[in-house]
Amino acid sequence: MQEEILLFVETVAEFDPASFLSSIDWLRIGIIVGIVVLISCTLVGMIFMIRRFYYLNVGEQKEEGKKWDNNQRATLQEILKIDFDRLSSRGIKEKLADIKCNKFLRFYGNYQPEIDEFYQKAEKIITEREIEEERIRQYEREAEEREQRLEEQQERKRQELVQGLFEFKIARKNSDVLPLDTVYPTDVITAATRKAKNYFEEQEENKQIAQKAVKYYRHNDLDTIPHLETEKEKRIFLETNEKIKNGETEAREVKSEELSKHFYRAKDLDEELKRKAVAQGFEHTRGIELDGRICGGGFYIRRHKNESAYHFCMKHLFQELHQKMMVEYEIAGRRADVALITESLRLAIEIESGTNNADQLTAKAQWAEEHFDHCVLVCSRENLAKYKELLKDYSKMACLTTKEAKEKVIQLLNSYKI
Secondary structure, eight states: OHHHHHHHHHHHHHOOHHHHHHTSOHHHHHHHHHHHHHHHHHHHHHHHHHHHHHHHHHHHHHHHHHHHHHHHHHHHHHHTOOOTTTOOHHHHHHHHHHHHTOGGGGGOGGGHHHHHHHHHHHHHHHHHHHHHHHHHHHHHHHHHHHHHHHHHHHHHHHHHHHHHHHHHHHHHTOTTOOOSSOOOOHHHHHHHHHHHHHHHHHHHHHHHHHHHHHHHHHHSOTTOOOOOSSHHHHHHHHHHHHHHHTTSSOOOOOOGGGGOSSEEEGGGSOHHHHHHHHHTTOEEEOOBOTTSOBOTTOEEEOOOTTSOHHHHHHHHHHHTTOTTOEEEEEETTEEEEEEEEOSSOEEEEEEOOSOSOHHHHHHHHHHHHHHOSEEEEEOOHHHHHHHHHHTTTOTTEEEEOHHHHHHHHHHHHHHTTO
16 A cells, blocks of 8 residues: 555656646647537527427417317306396296206316306305395285275275265255365265265156156056066066055145145156146246256246246245245345245345346345345356445345355355254
8 A cells, every 4th residue: 555655656746747738639629628518509509499499389288278268268157147136036047947958068067166156156146036025025015905904994084974975965955065064075075976966866766767656556556567677667666566555655646736836847747747737827947956057857837927937946946945945025115035034044035137227236235234144146147246346335245156156055054053
């Protein structure tokens, strides 16, 4: 070992760097180094190009894949599209059933988790929507029931008012009268008036059928009945038959003295009585009722020749308003056309047909002021303003049209409870 070390030391001592460096072939070494460097750079460049080409190709594939995925998602979203905000639970169910039947969904197996999540969301919304819709329906049913109960209460109250006013009109035997102490809605007045008119018309019709039955049994046996068109006629004939049998109604000729009055409505007389009336000096005239309606069939009247038919009819129509009304009532040398004299009320009614002059009217007003509490002057609408101006200083005088006069008289009768 020592020998080897001594040999190495001697060799190192003998080494000459200058002769060593001069003995090296530097050109050859430079060529070799250049070739090595060139090869290395070429390899590095090739590696770089290969990597670049690889990454570019992979990026394009990823981009294409991403685009395809986006297109797939967009198409799937279009298939699974439901407007939950606008559809009812039933609409959502129908839309969901259509989606589940879509044959293109089989191409979206990669998105099955998303599809299942959508189904779960839709089912949840359907359940919530059904609960909400049932709550709304329940609220609407309750609101409708409350409204219906309120309407039924209002209708019952209205019918009670109609019935009360109807009974009042029936008691007064006039479909147009109203009580002074009660105010009724317009629809109640209309309904009660129509009901009362229908009642009076039916009563009048029943009366005429009964009169027809009485006339029939004057000439026919009680065990017979004529051919009748309606059940109503048959019923009234049978009722009249029973009344005749029980002595409640007499099937006899009406004697002449039964036409002792001077004023009849034509509809209250059968043909036989009409003939008797004419024979006893009655005349048939057309006319209107106090409310302005035409009296069907007119009137049969027995008057003095110096009095107009209009004046005569008006007197007797006003007389019918109360059983204590008197025609041609005389006091202090003058006659009131119609008068009512009670302890609480002295009422005069004057029918003015336009024949009296201003002095005559003034004298009549002064006479009425002295002897009556109220005086109603009945005149035409054409003369109303003139008479009101002429008699404005007479506090007890009331110038009114026929219909207004009727209402005024009824008002006074009710006010004084007569």
